[in-house]
Amino acid sequence: MPDVLTAQCLIFICRLHSSSSFVPVPSLAHGGKMELGFSSPPWLRLMPLLLLCAVLLSYLCAILWLRPERLRQRLRSQGVKGPKPSFLFGNIPEMRRIQQQLAKSDQEQEAGTASDRFSSNYMATLFPYFLHWNRVYGSIYLYSTGSIQALFVTDADMVKEIANCKSLDLGKPRYLQQELGALLGTGILTSNGDLWAHQRKVIAPEFFMDKVKGMVNLMVESANEMLNSWENRVDREGGSAEIVIDDFLRDFSADVISRASFGSSFSEGKEIFSKIRQLQMAMAKQNMFIGVPGSRYLPTKNNREIWRLGRSIRSLILTIAKTREQNPSAAALPHKDLLQSIVEGAKQQHAGGGSRAAEEDFIVDNCKNIYFAGHETTSTTAAWCLLLLAAHPEWQSRARAEVQAACRQGGGHPPDAATLRSLKTVAMVVQETLRLYPPAPFVTREALSDLTLGGLDVPKGTNIRVPVALAHRDPAAWGPGAGTFDPGRFAGGVAGACRPPHMHMPFGVGARTCAGQNLAATELKVVLALVLSRFEFALSPRYVHAPAFRLTVEPGKGVPLVVRKISSVDEGMK
């Protein structure tokens, strides 16, 4: 509606211009040279400008206040409460105030005991305002950041409704494409409707279990390369070494995703990964201001860095894709890899006459999405897993015993898909880690048209946020020990650990659930099995527990482990 208003007023301004008598008038002040000017009175000359300002103001008012207020009214009238938003920034000022208050109590918390630290809920330090509002307004409330109005949902029945909703009208928030465009573009993570359905059809089959089984060997190769370098360090340093594992794991998971999906070696993809990482860090800096209109267009230092990295990543990905396109043997592969499928998917999508640029966007955006979705999430989870095993030596020993037994049974050979399937304790450790430290802290959606969810009439444009980490710590679902690390709770599967089971959602919910979870679970088992079979490890006293949100939640100050080679007669799985 405001757009229509703007258009009408602009037409009116143009008409005003054409109707004013625009005639050449001689100006004596300039030596009698003829100058062009309006013969109309001065107030009329200012009219277009005034009108433009009025239109702009009414447009901003509609976008920033009237439209969001109408949406809020509809939800409030159904009993949904929430903090009172301010003009332009919504609840951002209150979020900052709550966060600053917490910064002081943070330092006290850091002085706590080790077990306190690991059972502490990262939501409390990273997103304290959500916990605060949850206590004040209940399990479904409304808050706002700039022009974004979001329903915050911890209610189990409502989460089920969201998970079960099959409609394409419940999609990914549109602000993701706008605000995280440089990182995600219109790839599978952010797209909606038919474009998303097509992308899902192209990408998801590449990570079905049958395909992932065929990737175990390359995962073992990549993990062993990493662990050989650990072993060299340990040997050089006289039997034990302190290793900060995060970057090693990041390189490992980059290597796996690159080899598994793009058929290219890590060295070719290395630059892309490091640039995507830099881009992710730059974008995480402006997280709280997502939704503040125009903030992404300002030529701030951070924004300029984001634009530069975006251009550079695009050109790197297109170079790899073009080399692939020009290589006829790639297209003839009996089992085409992900890149090949994405290139073909781009052609299908634009077969009806789309531009070359649109085809390139399809390739670049989906490659970036896979790099982002599959790289950081998995390496971060591996780091949390090893951290928790280091902090809980009893579980480290149990998991190692299981791995060594499987290793003996397999004749000391590297693990294959069948060996990995038999590693029940390792799988439970992974599940428990994903419960306590889910790298993706929220499942997000937007009502793309008016919807009814759980009896609530949700207006078009409403965002929905389900806080995964809060659901994973809810004693109502997990019992009184919800805050403690206890992989044994998964001995009877998710249904035995959590009631209702849909409150366990590290990979999201419903139709948009993670397309790469088979790859992730397999990769995590491989890396844990190999580390456990080759090393004992303990947490370094220099470790500082500081989870940080950089679009995924990661150990903010790294994970230094004191690592020793296994002294038992069982040599590991190499």
Ligand code: HEM
């Ligand atoms: C521990 C590792 C991982 C975690 C915790 C994780 C988690 C998630 C979550 C929470 C979502 C959003 C789901 C939703 O909105 O309901 C998601 C989406 C997605 N993930 Fe993962 N992920 C992991 C690894 C991977 C890997 C290894 C890949 C692929 C290489 C991958 C590919 C994707 C894709 C393509 C989507 C978008 C699905 C869609 O919208 O249709 N993920 N993931």
